[in-house]
Amino acid sequence: MYSVLRSYLPPQFNHTLAKLRLDEAVAMTSSYLSWLRIPVFATSGLAALGSSLLYFKQNDIIYPANLPAGSRTNVDPPEKYGIQDAESIKFPTPDGETLHAYLLRPSDPSLRKNVTLVTFHGNAGNVGHRLPIGKVLSQSLGCHVFMVEYRGYGLSTGSPSEDGLSIDGQTALDFVRNHKELRKTNIVLYGQSLGGALAIKLLQTNYHVGDISAVILENTFLSIRKLIPSIMPAAKYLSYLCHQRWDSEQSLAKVEDAEIPVLFLSGLRDEIVPPSMMKSLFEQCPTAKVWKEFPNGDHNSTVAEPGYFEAIWGFLIREVLRGTRGEKPKRANVDVDSDQLRSEPVGE
Numbered sequence: 001m002y003s004v005l006r007s008y009l010p011p012q013f014n015h016t017l018a019k020l021r022l023d024e025a026v027a028m029t030s031s032y033l034s035w036l037r038i039p040v041f042a043t044s045g046l047a048a049l050g051s052s053l054l055y056f057k058q059n060d061i062i063y064p065a066n067l068p069a070g071s072r073t074n075v076d077p078p079e080k081y082g083i084q085d086a087e088s089i090k091f092p093t094p095d096g097e098t099l100h101a102y103l104l105r106p107s108d109p110s111l112r113k114n115v116t117l118v119t120f121h122g123n124a125g126n127v128g129h130r131l132p133i134g135k136v137l138s139q140s141l142g143c144h145v146f147m148v149e150y151r152g153y154g155l156s157t158g159s160p161s162e163d164g165l166s167i168d169g170q171t172a173l174d175f176v177r178n179h180k181e182l183r184k185t186n187i188v189l190y191g192q193s194l195g196g197a198l199a200i201k202l203l204q205t206n207y208h209v210g211d212i213s214a215v216i217l218e219n220t221f222l223s224i225r226k227l228i229p230s231i232m233p234a235a236k237y238l239s240y241l242c243h244q245r246w247d248s249e250q251s252l253a254k255v256e257d258a259e260i261p262v263l264f265l266s267g268l269r270d271e272i273v274p275p276s277m278m279k280s281l282f283e284q285c286p287t288a289k290v291w292k293e294f295p296n297g298d299h300n301s302t303v304a305e306p307g308y309f310e311a312i313w314g315f316l317i318r319e320v321l322r323g324t325r326g327e328k329p330k331r332a333n334v335d336v337d338s339d340q341l342r343s344e345p346v347g348e
Contacts, residue, residue, distance in 0.1 A: 062194075062224065062244050063160035065153045067124040075154045076128030078102060081135050093151070093171045097164070100155035101172065102127055103182075104138040104145040111142035111331060115213075115320060116185040118146045118176055120169060120195030126154030132341050136309055140331050141316065144182055148172040162244045169198045170205070177211065186213035186320050193273065193299070196220030197246040200281075204251040207258040213320045216312060218265040219299055221273045222280060223247040230274050252284050261288040261319040265311060267297025290315055304341040 066072055078086035085105040090098050106112040117137055121130050127147040134145045150165050151158030158164060173189075176182045189212060191199030196217040203215050221227045224246045229236035262285050266278040275293075282291050294305040302308065313331060 058242060058244055059159070059161055062123060063150075063152065064124050065126075065150075065160060071124070071126050071129075071154065073155075074128070075100070075126050075149075076131055078104060078131055078134075080128075081131045083107075083131065083135050083138070090155075091171070091175050093167050095164075095167055097151045097158040097168075098156065099151065099168055099171065100127070100149040101175075102131070102134065102145075102147040104134045104147065106142045106144070107139050108142070111139075113142040113316070113321060114185050115142075115188055115316060116144040116146055116176055116182045117188050117190045117216075118148065118172055120148060120189070120191040120198045121150075121153075122193040122195055128154065133303060136341075137312075140309065141313055142331060143188075143316070144185060146172065146176055146182070162246060165198055166201055169202050173202055173206065187211055188214045188216060188316070188320060190216040191220065192218045192303070193220060194246070197248050200248045200251045201246075203258075203260065203262075204254045207255050207260055212260055214260060214315070215262045216265065216315070217262065217278075217281070219267055219270050219273050219297075219302055220248060220278060220281060221246070222249045222277045226277070227273065231272060248281060249284060252281065252286065255286055258287050261290065261315070263290045263312065263315045263319075264292065265302060265308065266291070266293045267299060267302030267305070268293055268295050269298045270302070272299040288319070290319070 077088070078084075083104055085107050087103045087105075089101045089103055091101070092098055119130070119134065119137075121127060127134075127149045130147060134147050137143050138145045148168065149156045150160055150168050152160035152164075156168075173187070176187055189199040189202055191197070197220055199215055199217060200220070203212065206212055224244055225239045225242050226249075228239040228242060264278055264282045264285075266275050266282075268275050270278075279291075282289060292307075292311040294302050294308065297305045297308075
């Protein structure tokens with residue numbers, strides 16, 4: 001994403017761009033394009049330039065897999081965060097790519113739940129950046145956690161696209177379905193931001209199979225086309241050029257007669273995805289659903305807000321594990337730095 005933006009931004013923007021988080025880069029770019037609004041739409045040449053940038057370079061903008069620097073090669077191992085019972089896995093997709101994933105197991109057998117969380121990350125970084133989240137989910141909540149790395153991210157091969165990530169999500173789900181250790185567990189799809197859009201798409205294409213027990217969504221958008229006016233107002237009239245649609249509204253509308261509960265986790269200070277989009281998804285969701293909002297959560301920090309993992313825990317106990325055990329479920333306290341829990345990594 002940054003390499004594309006640098007070629008179109010003035011020097012003072014280029015100087016600081018590499019130091020910014022994704023949301024900050026988007027905000028700065030949006031501000032700059034807003035300043036150009038009049039000449040862009042008054043001059044056909046500049047309008048054509050903007051149209052070409054959005055159409056031909058949108059994959060680089062939507063999927064900044066190299067952010068932060070080194071993300072395509074440097075993937076933290078679970079041991080760095082004190083996660084001992086973990087496995088690094090590589091598996092093929094039907095179209096010839098190789099995906100990387102981590103499987104985290106509950107370290108304490110007495111806490112182990114009959115749940116596998118298949119996690120789909122946001123649009124930047126790699127699964128190594130999300131290991132602190134996986135640590136809480138596995139060591140405190142007692143879930144198996146299958147952390148998938150999309151094509152073009154981290155140690156996975158290929159280049160990202162909506163079609164490609166859709167194949168990756170389906171391949172990961174099928175891998176869990178056929179894994180001797182995981183196939184008899186309750187499968188829960190858990191997606192953050194872009195990962196939430198992928199989880200919704202998988203819900204749409206797999207709900208009839210009957211083996212998805214629940215879905216967890218955090219700060220997810222209605223569609224990329226509807227998101228563009230919010231993050232880049234100057235490009236709102238060009239949103240029709242976006243071929244990476246991720247239309248979660250449309251996907252949810254195709255889910256019929258499914259008894260699959262969905263947990264919505266919404267940060268009300270989200271500066272990237274308007275909270276109203278999450279609320280709209282919640283209202284349109286045709287299945288059983290639970291809403292949990294975090295008044296101080298922004299796009300990156302909602303996962304670190306008080307009550308976040310308690311909401312997931314309560315949802316799993318009530319909606320997924322009900323009736324599966326006679327004893328009262330237990331969980332453990334896990335010491336994780338809240339700064340490490342942020343779902344989007346900070347650029348160096």
